[in-house]
Amino acid sequence: MGQFKSYKILTVGLVFLVLVLCFMMPWPEPMIHWLPQPSTVPEYVSESIDWDSLPQELPNLTSLLYWPPTGEDRDDFLASTSPRTSTYCLKGPAHTTFTLGSNLEAILVARDHRGRAKVHGGDLFRAQLLGPELRAGVPGEVKDLKNGTYLLSFPLLWAGRAQVQVRLIHSSEAVRVLQRVWREKRATVDFRGYFRGTDGPLETVICNVDPQSTGAKGPTCQYKDVVSGESWFCAQPSTLPCNALVGHSSGSYLKVTTSHDEALLAGNVTDQKLPSGVPPILVLPATQGNMSNMGQKLTKLVYSVLRLEPRASNIIALPSRPPCSPGHLSPKPSGFYYQDRWHSTFCSSRSFPTVDSILNCLAGRIVYMLGDSTLRQWWEYLRDTVPSLKPVDLHVTYQVGPLMAVETTRGTVLHWRAHSWPLRSLRTPVASLHSVARELHGLAGGPYTVVVLGIGAHFTTFPPSIFARRLVGIRAAVKALLDHEPSTLVIIKLANTGYKSVYGSDWLTLQVNRLLRAAFVGLRVAFVDAWEMTSTLNVPDNIHPRKLIVRNEVELFLSFICST
Structure with a gap:
């Protein structure tokens, strides 16, 4: 037994050494042979993007992304739903105390700015039950009755005081604007491609x-990923060939709305401009710029403060739950906060309060995190929380990665890499952009391999079919990995709440998360519902949530690795 243990330690050590040497090796400069070979395509020739056409792996978009009718398209701003006049009250007889483990229901009546009750649904409300004294919160279910009223339902999961809070994220009229933009616009942002010739000339084009x-007046350059089949296009430079592409960055936010649209999205009668020099995607808090009414709390509260009486000696309602394991979708709600800790409602999520508890869980594991900056927060949290996890300097662009941290005594390796195009980022080498499917294709997998995928936020600026097709390639790669090595743990992090503009809003993110869930049905993967975890506490919305929320996301992630 001792010899086997020594052999296992030696094996993990050798694997770790090889990984470090591979990443620290001084690769020659022109190391971009993996880049798909570009080709020149005629002007305005591409595969059409059809709202209703989907690959067979996903259900029909129209049914998957169904939203209740939002009424007639009118120019009267005062007829749009207002958080100042909409009201809600408890359903049934009023009580001052409720029983732990039961449900609380309320009826919400949406009204316009004149105080008139709405006769159709389609508003995006967010409801929470909060326990400020207990640092507790649980998301409420909002059922659209399609007649201007909404049924709110809250599970009562802790003993003590609780307060109902309801916010109007988007009026039905604003949702209609988002629907129109998502269906009719091929893109709401563009990007920059940087081309360099052998003798030094540099050209910048739109991609x-x-x-x-791309706005190209002539031919374009096409770059097709050799694994996923996804294509990227750049206007062909005037003097340089397509294979001279060396750099990528964010571009412009395109004008896709009228002043009336913007007023509806902002919730203001007067059309105010965003702060000078700040792109809309960066205006995150609901109290900033012309977003002052977006996400505003409903002001007329009825029976908002309640007392929850405990059942016997219980203080929280948590039935017996199985260990956290992949293979099934989480229910609604997927969990709740109590004393600043997220408690899963479908599995026995664990707390990892010490550095040793985290290291013991990650011992011998190689973790690959592939996605956007909200997933990079996990990597940063672990790096900052565990002093012995040492970052390896790979001399690469921090915003895109790859990033790597290692813990030598336990044989732990943590990777993070951004997903490829479309990626809103600072200027970065094209060689650093690897598709998620391509990265998965190169993994051997196994019982000590953990893969976390966190994608979605960068796809709200395109029609849903773009994200759906990307997910088809990723799903195929995940399925191939699990077929080859079923012991590989794959975790899907859903997208956060936080964006508040036509380029990325909670309504758009909600649709992206529907696609994410649908794409992985039938595969043995686990989900971390970051949508609920970032929208349940009474804290300002931010696409990059505070450390408290990130810690709970990471602890749920660790609970799937170390379920007992």
Whole structure:
């Protein structure tokens, strides 16, 4: 037994040494042979993006992304739903105390700015039951009755005081604007491609997900990923060939709305401009710029403070739950906060309060985190929390990665890499952009391999079919990995709440998360519902949540690795 243990330690050590040497090796400069070979395509020739056409792996978009009718398209701003006049009250007889483990229901009546009751649904409300004294919170279910009223339902999961809070995120009229933009616009942002010749000349052009969105007057360059089949397009430079592409960055936020649209999205009668020099995607808090009414709390509260009486000696309602394991979708709600800790409602999530508890869980594991900056927060949290996890300097762009941290005594390796195009980022080498499918294709997998995927936020600026097709390639790669090595743990992090503009809003993110869930049905993967975890506490919305929320996300992630 001792010899086997020594052999296992030696094996993990050798694997770790090889990984470090591979990443620290001084690769020659022109190391971009993996880049898909570009080709020149005629002007305005590309695969059409059809709202209703989907690959067979996903259900029909129209049914998957169904939203209740939002009424007639009118120019009267005062007829849009207002958080100042909408009201809600408890359903049934009023009580001052409620029983732990039961449900609380309320009826919400949406009203316009004139105080008139709405006769259709389609508003995006967010409801929470909060326990400020206990640092507790649980998301409420909002059922659209399609007649201007909404049924709110809250599970009562802790003993003590609780307060109902309801916010109007988007009026039905604003949702209609988002629907129109998502269906009719090929893209709401563009990107920059940087080309360099052998003798030093540099050209910058517009790039995007299809040729039309590059604005090219002539031919375009197409870059097709050799694994996923996804294509990227750049306007062909005037003097340089397509294979001279060396750099990528964010571009412009395109004008896709009218002043009336913007007023509806902002919730203001007067059309105010965003702060000078700040792109809308960066205006995150609901109290900043012209977003002052977006996400505003409903002001007329009825029976908002309640007392929850405990059942016997219980203080929280948590039935017996199985260990956290992949293979099934989480229910609604997937969990709740109590004393600043997230408690899963479908599995026995654990707390990892010490450095040793985290290290013991990650011992011998190689973790690959592939996605956006909200997933990079997990990598940063672990790096900052565990002093012995040492970052390896790979001399790469921090915003895109790859990033790597290692813990030599326990044989732990943590990777993070951004997903490829479309990626809103500072200027970065094209060689650093690897598709998620391509990265998964290169993994051997096994019982000590953990893969975390966190994608979605960068896809709200395109029609849903763009994200759906990307997910088809990723799903195929995940399925191939699990077929080859079923013991590999794959975790899907859903997208956060936090964005508040036509380029990325909670309504758009909600649709992205529906696609994410649908894409992995039938596969043995686990989900971390970051949508609920970032929208349940009474804290300002932020696409990059505070450390408290990130810690709870990471602890749920660790609970799937170390379920007992």
